[in-house]
Amino acid sequence: MEVKRKFIFINDCLKELKKRVPQEEIVDAKFVRFQDGAGKVVLPTECRDQDVYIICDVNDKTPNSYTGQILSPDDHVRDISRTVGGLKDNPQRKVLVVPFLPYGRQHRRVFGESIEAADFLRECHYLGFKNVLTVDAHDPNIASAISKHNFDNMFITNTVLNHIVTKENINYENPESILIVAPDEGAQERARHFADRFGCNYAFFSKRRDVTTIVDGKNPLISKQFVGESPLNKDVILVDDMIASGGTIIETAKELKERGAQRIFVCATFGLFTKGTNEFVSAFANGLINKTYISNLTYIKEQDLTGIEIVDCMDDLLLCMDAMHYGKENISEELGRTYTPVRKLVK
Numbered sequence: 629m630e631v632k633r634k635f636i637f638i639n640d641c642l643k644e645l646k647k648r649v650p651q652e653e654i655v656d657a658k659f660v661r662f663q664d665g666a667g668k669v670v671l672p673t674e675c676r677d678q679d680v681y682i683i684c685d686v687n688d689k690t691p692n693s694y695t696g697q698i699l700s701p702d703d704h705v706r707d708i709s710r711t712v713g714g715l716k717d718n719p720q721r722k723v724l725v726v727p728f729l730p731y732g733r734q735h736r737r738v739f740g741e742s743i744e745a746a747d748f749l750r751e752c753h754y755l756g757f758k759n760v761l762t763v764d765a766h767d768p769n770i771a772s773a774i775s776k777h778n779f780d781n782m783f784i785t786n787t788v789l790n791h792i793v794t795k796e797n798i799n800y801e802n803p804e805s806i807l808i809v810a811p812d813e814g815a816q817e818r819a820r821h822f823a824d825r826f827g828c829n830y831a832f833f834s835k836r837r838d839v840t841t842i843v844d845g846k847n848p849l850i851s852k853q854f855v856g857e858s859p860l861n862k863d864v865i866l867v868d869d870m871i872a873s874g875g876t877i878i879e880t881a882k883e884l885k886e887r888g889a890q891r892i893f894v895c896a897t898f899g900l901f902t903k904g905t906n907e908f909v910s911a912f913a914n915g916l917i918n919k920t921y922i923s924n925l926t927y928i929k930e931q932d933l934t935g936i937e938i939v940d941c942m943d944d945l946l947l948c949m950d951a952m953h954y955g956k957e958n959i960s961e962e963l964g965r966t967y968t969p970v971r972k973l974v975k
Contacts (some may be wrong), residue, residue, distance in 0.1 A: 631720055633953050634675045638684035638707050639699070641927045642727070645683070645942045655680075657714075659707055661694040669707065671714040679953055680719040682757075684708055686730045687900065687927045705730050705748065712755045723759040723952065724752055727925040727945065728870075728898055732766035746773035753777055761948060763925055763941075764869045764897040782948055783964035784923055784941045788895060789825060790973050791939045792921055796893060798863055800970045803828035807862040807889075811880040815868045822867050822895075825970045831856025833880060852883075860888035870898040871922065878907050881917050894920040899928060899936065909934045 636655045637646055646654070658670040686701040699707075712722065731744030745766075750773055752760050759778040765771075771779035792798065799805050803826050810819035810832035823830035834853045864884050871877055871894070881892050894908075899922030901908070911917040912935025922928075923941040944964065951959040960966055 631953075632678045633681065634673075634678050634719075635681045635683060636671075636711055638682065638704060638711065639688040640690045641685035641688040642683060642925075642942070644924060644940065645945060648942060648946055657711065659710075661692050661697070663695070665695065665697065667703075667707065667710065669710040669714045671711070674718040675715055676718040677720050679721045679723065680715060681723045681725055681949055681953075682708060682711055683725040685728065685926055686726060687728055687898075689927050689929060701730050709751070709755060712757075717756065721758045722756055723761065723949070724757045725761045725945070725949065727763040729762040729765045729770075732762075732770070745770045749773040749779070759952060761945075761952070763923075763945070766869055780948065780952070780959070780963060782944065782962075784897060784925070784939070784944055785821065785825070785964055786966075786968055786973055787941050787944055787964075788897075788921060788923070788939050789822070789970055791937070792865070792893060792895065792919075793970055793974055795937070796863075796891075796919065798865075798893075800826055800974065805862055807831060807857060807859050807864050809833075809856075809859065809864055809866050809880070809884060811866065811868055811876050818867050818869065822865060825968070825973070827969065829857045831859070833883075854883070854887070858887060859884050861890050863891045863893070864889045865893050865895055867895045869896065870900055871896045871920075872900050873903040874901060874905075874907055875903075878911055878916075881911060885916055891918045892916065893918055896920075896922050898922065898926050899938075900926070901929065901931070905931050905933060905936060908936060911935070 633653055634655050635649050635653055636657050656672060659667060661667045684704055686704040688704060689698050691698055730748050734744040753774050759780060761780045763782045765781045768781050793800055806826050806828040808819045808823040808828065808830040810816050812833055816832050819830040819832060832855055834855050866880060877894055884892055894917055908920055909932050920936045921939055924938050925941050948962045951962040
């Protein structure tokens with residue numbers, strides 16, 4: 629007998645995904661906040677002996693309907709735990725879908741710091757999740773925190789590259805005219821992966837930071853050096869996993885332009901824009917950045933998005949969940965790990 633499937637959406641984000649899921653498979657969970665801010669979940673069913681997919685966007689900034697408060701990532705993570713409590717141990721399998729991995733940027737310990745990402749994944753193990761599905765984890769090695777469980781890290785490279793190449797008429801038949809750039813050493817692997825798809829070169833900026841000081845949650849930059857082939861007269865694709873405040877991306881684009889880059893396209897999986905989009909709108913208007921591409925896999929505030937293109941990746945996420953539910957043995961293709969050159973991808 630086929631195991632039934634249910635979806636529980638923790639918050640009001642990822643609306644496009646919710647539209648594409650059969651309505652009879654959605655559990656209408658109610659998340660209640662009391663006046664003092666405490667919360668609870670009310671589930672109409674225990675989903676006994678079914679596969680349950682708990683879906684949460686920890687960056688959701690939609691004001692809570694009961695209190696008007698904007699919940700933090702910590703609040704959303706607590707709601708995940710509440711939902712599991714409401715289900716008890718009745719589902720046959722529990723799968724957590726968090727496109728943006730909570731605490732993913734706090735993935736290693738320096739001095740007396742906590743390792744929030746690892747602690748979160750271990751809590752997922754305690755809560756009984758058999759699978760954790762995320763997208764473009766800041767550090768994929770964090771999977772070692774739950775090495776005996778399924779940590780599925782999905783990539784949207786094919787979807788985004790297809791979108792950029794066709795929309796921007798990038799000459800992928802002439803790899804010499806293209807350069808992939810990483811804004812720092814941490815994004816090197818991603819840049820190399822993009823470059824392999826085009827058959828072109830990649831470059832990166834090597835940075836040195838003041839590790840004794842923290843400003844806005846990070847160490848201030850001391851020096852920066854460009855490493856790799858010159859961007860002179862090339863179309864540059866600047867790649868990273870996320871845009872937070874965006875300061876690093878804007879400064880990197882300026883340096884690339886000074887070095888003679890012809891066109892600059894920014895490609896990031898998540899556009900958080902924690903300080904708004906004004907700088908990116910100005911960069912587009914001034915010709916510094918030709919276009920910024922982000923996915924719709926996390927909350928995007930209603931604001932000026934001139935020059936910012938949102939790539940729909942909900943079908944990729946749903947395809948992954950379908951493969952997991954129907955027991956496909958190898959889901960590398962659905963996870964976006966199958967290597968496809970751009971010339972074949974576009975054709």
